[in-house]
Amino acid sequence: MTEGHSRPTRCMVVDDERMNREVVIANLRAAGYETVSAEDGQQAWVALDSAPDEFDVIVLDRRMPRMDGMELLAKLKADERLRHIPVIMQTAYASSEDVVEGIKAGVYYYLGKPLDRRLLLSVTAAAIAEHQRFLRLRDDLAKRTSALTLMDTGAFHFRTLAEANTLAVALGRACKRSAHLVVGLSEIFTNAIEHGNLGITFDEKAKLLAEKRWREEVEARLDAPQNHDKQVTVTFQRLPGEVRITVHDEGEGFDWRSYMQLDAVRAFAVHGRGIAMARQLSFDALEYRDPGNEVVCVIRDSVDEVPAAVDTDGTEAPEQAAESTVVTIPDEMHVARRMQCELLPHAVELEDALDRYGYKISGFFETSSALGGDLWGLEPLDDDRFTLWLADFSGHGVTAALNTFRLHTLLAQISTDRDRPAVFLAEVNRRLAGLLPLGQYATMLYGVLDVRTGLFTYAAAAAPGPIVAAPGQAVAVGNGSGLPLGVTRSANYVERTLALPPGAALFLASDALTESPAEDRSKLGPSGVVELVERVMAERGGDVDVDSILAPFLATVKRPLRDDLTAVCCLRPAG
């Protein structure tokens, strides 16, 4: 496909069961896509092989007769004409090994059965957007010469978005693995212009994108006198076994430690997931340098030889070794993180809650290196009440992440007693008890906030106590004790109540906040968390959100985090 020859967006749906196929097709058609279906891998292969440029995404069942999903996937990935089409794998039996195997074989995303309609559509939209962007950049790529593969070192400067894309294509071409690299570089370069040189904040960007004014605003700021001479400097360095591309802008930098993960989460809400993912998939490591206006993208020649964790080695220049942190993202983390992020409340839901109830709700989610499984959510009950909850699974890795996925589904299935926290929690426990392996459990806090009274009625299963802080008043701490979820089939929970006076903040957090050691090895502990909330509340005169409350903690905590950190702040209007 070249520009000017646009065709309708088309999805291939492969499933041997007619019902499943029809449900997926109906959803995709309703979203405005054309669909072509196949009953097994063999049939799909024939269709794709004869029209390789006609498809933007493939939704593929894993288990099928004749040629199954994994076989078709292998054939696709071995074919230069077809390998770039994103494949969304569907399966009823997603063991963690299956998921990892699929991702290694090149699956874009794993969807469980039964089908989550919202997830299908958001994943499909992101896959299509990424694919179309890939096609555009590939066309550009085809136009350039490959002389740059001979380059060992080089320095470049650019100023505009168009220049950024040109350079991304050229440098992508200079590396052996260039498929997703161009997209990732283009994203990093764009960031250097918009967030770095032009000082557009993340929230501003989200707003500009929503109003479709982003490009216009970037152009306008580029023309402003104070920005006219600002450049992004890129250096390219080919070392044995890897290429390092260093990107430096003239901005003030940013707090990359707290944004490294959060960025991706926020990106899902506004930009679609494709970009954030391309960035993660493009590079073997991203190293940010303080104050955050320089980043090194590391691309290794062979993915297979990448060790699990990498330190900056001693052979490099001393200034590079100083204050740089390597962030490696193994496959397993990709899967788990993507799954978790998708389950979190989207920005638009938080805005809806603000409009409807007047409460400003903000959430924070950062995964650790040894991944746990956290999840939080909110849901409107009626015009005066909404639910707010936070859960934390024990255990690590994909298993824990899959548990959060299970919990998400399970919560959606329980339609009764949502406004009775203790009863609801007992039901969640009953259903979860059969699902969790021995020794695994979840902690959870589930509550209902009534905006007429400002009362938060909650039940807890071994969760850190909820905290209520109001300007000029003593902090109130709730009681989070209760049997963890999934330990015994019959557990009873206690309903407790906390009052939020006008202007008060309700703060919930997973135990990573109390338990994570700072660089000096000290931990906040429960009392430290209460002091933190109280202090930030007082310092900011009540104008708090989850980021401002966590900021002092995030500034000193030892990275990477040992456990997932999730926190939610819910601010009652002062008036």
Next chain:
Amino acid sequence: MSVKYEITDDEAGPTLLLKDQLTFADRDLFDSVIDKLMARNKSKMVVDLSALDYMDSAGLGMLLTLRDRAEKAKADVSIRNPRSEVRELLVLACFDSLFAIEQV
């Protein structure tokens, strides 16, 4: 730093003394400790936490695994003398409804 442990036997059954910290890193070791306790084939066992300074959420999971295996072998597990932080964690998780918790 991994957990340190001692198992002492008397006529009633084995006592497992845990020292320092019980965390996620100890799960394999703890599995082997459970094997050793179960091999005693007694109907009672005690987990002495008086020398344990810290336990994380994975530690709770390990105690639950011990309880489950003991239950299958029709044995009782009691917890003895948890201190400070560890005790608070057990209270938070309502472990007194799962184990007999003794303060002696």
